[in-house]
Amino acid sequence: xxxxxxxxxxxxxxxxDETLLVQSLTHRSAGARNNERLEFLGDxxxxxxxxxxxxxxxxxxxxxxxxxxxxxxxxRETLAGVARRLKLGDYLILGTGELRSGGQTRDSILSDAxxxxxxxxxxDADMESARALVRRILREEIAEISPEAQPKxxxxxxxxxLQAQGKSLxxxxxxxxxxxxxxxxFVVECRASNLGITEQGExxxxxxxxxxxxxxxxxxxxxxxx
Amino acid sequence: xxxxxxxxxxxxxxxxDETLLVQSLTHRSAGARNNERLEFLGDxxxxxxxxxxxxxxxxxxxxxxxxxxxxxxxxRETLAGVARRLKLGDYLILGTGELRSGGQTRDSILSDAxxxxxxxxxxDADMESARALVRRILREEIAEISPEAQPKxxxxxxxxxLQAQGKSLxxxxxxxxxxxxxxxxFVVECRASNLGITEQGExxxxxxxxxxxxxxxxxxxxxxxx
Numbered sequence: 001x002x003x004x005x006x007x008x009x010x011x012x013x014x015x016x017d018e019t020l021l022v023q024s025l026t027h028r029s030a031g032a033r034n035n036e037r038l039e040f041l042g043d044x045x046x047x048x049x050x051x052x053x054x055x056x057x058x059x060x061x062x063x064x065x066x067x068x069x070x071x072x073x074x075x076r077e078t079l080a081g082v083a084r085r086l087k088l089g090d091y092l093i094l095g096t097g098e099l100r101s102g103g104q105t106r107d108s109i110l111s112d113a114x115x116x117x118x119x120x121x122x123x124d125a126d127m128e129s130a131r132a133l134v135r136r137i138l139r140e141e142i143a144e145i146s147p148e149a150q151p152k153x154x155x156x157x158x159x160x161x162l163q164a165q166g167k168s169l170x171x172x173x174x175x176x177x178x179x180x181x182x183x184x185x186f187v188v189e190c191r192a193s194n195l196g197i198t199e200q201g202e203x204x205x206x207x208x209x210x211x212x213x214x215x216x217x218x219x220x221x222x223x224x225x226x
Numbered sequence: 227x228x229x230x231x232x233x234x235x236x237x238x239x240x241x242x243d244e245t246l247l248v249q250s251l252t253h254r255s256a257g258a259r260n261n262e263r264l265e266f267l268g269d270x271x272x273x274x275x276x277x278x279x280x281x282x283x284x285x286x287x288x289x290x291x292x293x294x295x296x297x298x299x300x301x302r303e304t305l306a307g308v309a310r311r312l313k314l315g316d317y318l319i320l321g322t323g324e325l326r327s328g329g330q331t332r333d334s335i336l337s338d339a340x341x342x343x344x345x346x347x348x349x350d351a352d353m354e355s356a357r358a359l360v361r362r363i364l365r366e367e368i369a370e371i372s373p374e375a376q377p378k379x380x381x382x383x384x385x386x387x388l389q390a391q392g393k394s395l396x397x398x399x400x401x402x403x404x405x406x407x408x409x410x411x412f413v414v415e416c417r418a419s420n421l422g423i424t425e426q427g428e429x430x431x432x433x434x435x436x437x438x439x440x441x442x443x444x445x446x447x448x449x450x451x452x
Contacts, residue, residue, distance in 0.1 A: 036289035037281060044277035051270035055263060063262035127353065171399050
């Protein structure tokens with residue numbers, strides 16, 4: 001076990017009950033007393049704190065703008081970046097299989113641990129301490145976000161474009177999924193049948209592949225980035 | 227304007243600033259000072275309170291069971307039911323178009339108003355008052371939920387079945403969308419190509435149509451309700 005004091009300094013929070021911190025760092029591959037339930041709760045605390053923060057700081061943003069900004073702040077990639085700043089990978093407790101396959105560097109495991117730590121602070125202390133932790137570890141990201149300028153993702157833009165034109169919605173279809181469990185590559189087709197345009201996208205997740213396919217359809221239509 | 231005192235008695239909360247309550251009842255069709263931003267915030271407060279409540283009351287439920295239970299409690303249909311108990315439809319402030327088309331009886335508008343009221347209480351007082359409101363207005367639903375016994379939805383069950391069999395994922399495709407904006411009827415096809423089974427479902431939303439299609443595929447395979 002590594003020096004949990006250093007991690008607590010990085011978090012700016014000292015646990016009364018360090019077993020909560022240990023549990024928040026324990027992946028389900030390492031045993032029954034793992035961080036899955038904490039992650040469920042931490043996700044909700046994070047979602048609330050970010051929503052409240054955005055509402056307060058951006059009184060003129062629309063609900064859609066706030067939603068997109070929140071999605072940006074709480075998404076897996078953002079939280080994995082926070083985890084890397086905190087060097088969480090050094091502290092994660094993983095089963096041997098996960099350890100061997102590099103689980104401590106994977107976005108999903110890092111991001112889940114961040115959420116679990118937020119809940120661990122809530123359990124160890126109270127809501128205000130957990131909210132303060134969220135503001136502290138996401139300070140840079142929160143400071144940089146500007147809800148009014150969040151670009152819409154390609155799928156949303158394509159859908160809105162087609163709806164505005166009175167056309168039917170695009171159809172996404174998974175063409176292939178290749179690779180082992182943690183390195184899957186998806187190929188997805190996006191068909192805008194009214195326009196007679198079909199494009200394929202690929203990516204490490206179905207969502208990413210769909211976005212790329214939608215992006216290509218938009219490019220073909222000639223809809224510029226908003 | 228109706229008697230807001232009666233509504234506040236039903237909510238078990240008296241506003242210091244009644245304009246917040248009025249704003250939470252105002253649909254976007256009725257003007258710029260509407261409930262959209264409040265709904266965004268209220269959704270997050272609701273999500274947190276339900277998550278925390280479920281974690282506390284069900285210490286042995288898995289993360290998956292907690293997630294399904296929360297989804298059940300915060301979904302549109304559940305919140306619309308709460309709104310009807312509170313007779314919220316009588317108090318909603320809608321634009322004339324929405325009023326004429328019966329917006330005050332629509333699940334989405336009712337459900338959004340419930341979330342907005344939760345945020346209005348938070349703004350009027352504090353987090354604890356908002357959380358207490360959630361527990362009060364959802365008391366019956368919270369008491370009845372048993373996370374360990376949430377049936378999985380048909381799409382989830384079909385996906386898990388196919389994955390367990392090592393088959394490729396089912397493909398959903400919208401076949402048609404008919405009707406005007408608020409009364410659309412979706413027909414969706416679910417194709418489990420490895421099994422050579424294709425079924426169609428229909429419903430008032432794409433999600434419902436997909437669920438029905440998945441349900442029919444499950445029935446054809448002979449997978450019983452879990």
